[in-house]
């Protein structure tokens with residue numbers, strides 16, 4: 001910490017109020033538990049805990065089952081708890097999972113954290129699917145949330161292995177990605193973070209930085225083969241978590257030193273963020289956002305992409321403004337000015353911060369404004385732009401118009417400004 005900057009600390013402290021007393025589920029792949037960076041990861045867990053963030057650790061065991069099988073010359077029937085688990089494989093899974101849980105507990109205690117490996121997953125057999133008996137593979141039936149809450153309430157980090165138990169004391173091998181979803185749902189976690197050995201969800205060789213659950217659903221159903229099998233599982237489970245009410249799911253690389261904190265405490269993390277609702281992060285601007293809007297758009301104003309707006313101007317039209325927040329930080333804005341007499345609306349002040357460009361936020365803001373304009377019964381949407389006119393045309397279906405298309409009062413200010421912006425028009429049917 002010697003060379004940590006105070007500004008870093010300020011950036012982190014900004015997030016604290018929103019996460020205090022909230023639950024994060026960290027789902028760690030087995031391979032990460034034995035990675036040399038795991039100690040750093042647990043240090044980060046200690047930091048989260050010290051900020052009153054409740055952390056639950058779920059871990060997998062696939063990698064260790066693979067290496068145990070090799071060591072013992074056993075041919076394992078499955079590694080990750082999604083296929084058939086025969087008796088010898090269950091045996092390997094028990095050994096691997098127990099050792100890994102123990103390793104996690106050791107690591108927690110090295111950071112002065114109390115941990116407990118909890119038997120909180122009730123499972124029943126996965127059963128016979130298309131004629132194939134999955135034997136000792138289990139399906140999560142219930143999560144003992146009382147026990148988990150009681151541990152968390154006492155300051156204990158629950159550690160959950162990829163094993164489930166039925167009422168008769170039988171053990172089943174369950175998939176850890178699925179356990180994490182069930183636990184996140186039941187504990188109403190605000191974040192589920194998959195910690196893997198890859199940089200995030202990679203689709204056809206490209207890292208996805210941020211994606212809406214609906215868009216991810218389309219990718220998975222249209223071209224699931226574009227993901228590696230392991231990442232397809234993460235994608236599917238991330239979708240299931242979002243659909244079950246977990247607002248944000250992250251997939252990050254646990255071998256990177258700043259992976260976890262970078263993802264949680266910056267508004268442009270290093271991995272993949274999967275989030276739930278398309279317009280959830282767009283909200284009306286409030287008086288306290290005026291300064292943030294000015295700061296956000298400063299560069300664009302200087303580059304003459306946007307008109308300079310004073311505090312008074314912004315204050316007067318504040319009801320027209322919307323901002324996009326990522327983890328409580330404004331990263332984009334837009335306004336809809338309405339000309340009721342002409343049934344026209346003007347989309348203005350569209351801006352996306354450079355760190356969040358090319359993620360579809362601009363398009364989403366335009367769609368959002370369009371939707372509002374339609375709801376207001378407007379028939380035409382206008383936009384004025386000096387440097388993004390082809391964007392409005394190619395990405396949002398606007399066509400080039402003329403100054404005469406503007407409502408009279410607006411045309412006057414347009415002429416007076418001398419900016420010579422292009423006028424763009426979109427009919428709303």
Ligand SMILES: CC(C)(COP(=O)(O)OP(=O)(O)OC[C@H]1O[C@@H](n2cnc3c(N)ncnc32)[C@H](O)[C@@H]1OP(=O)(O)O)[C@@H](O)C(=O)NCCC(=O)NCCS
Pocket residue numbers: 300305306347348349350351352353356357358359360361362363364383384385386387388389390391395
């Ligand atoms: C224009 C702007 C809003 C785009 O936001 P964004 O969230 O990055 O855009 P999206 O992710 O929806 O779309 C990205 C696509 O638009 C293209 N694009 C971005 N800026 C562009 C511009 N000025 N002109 C033409 N195309 C542009 C990108 O190349 C990318 O193309 P691709 O999908 O084919 O790869 C953003 O760059 C910005 O804030 N610019 C400065 C302010 C401005 O000019 N505002 C408009 C005046 S109201």
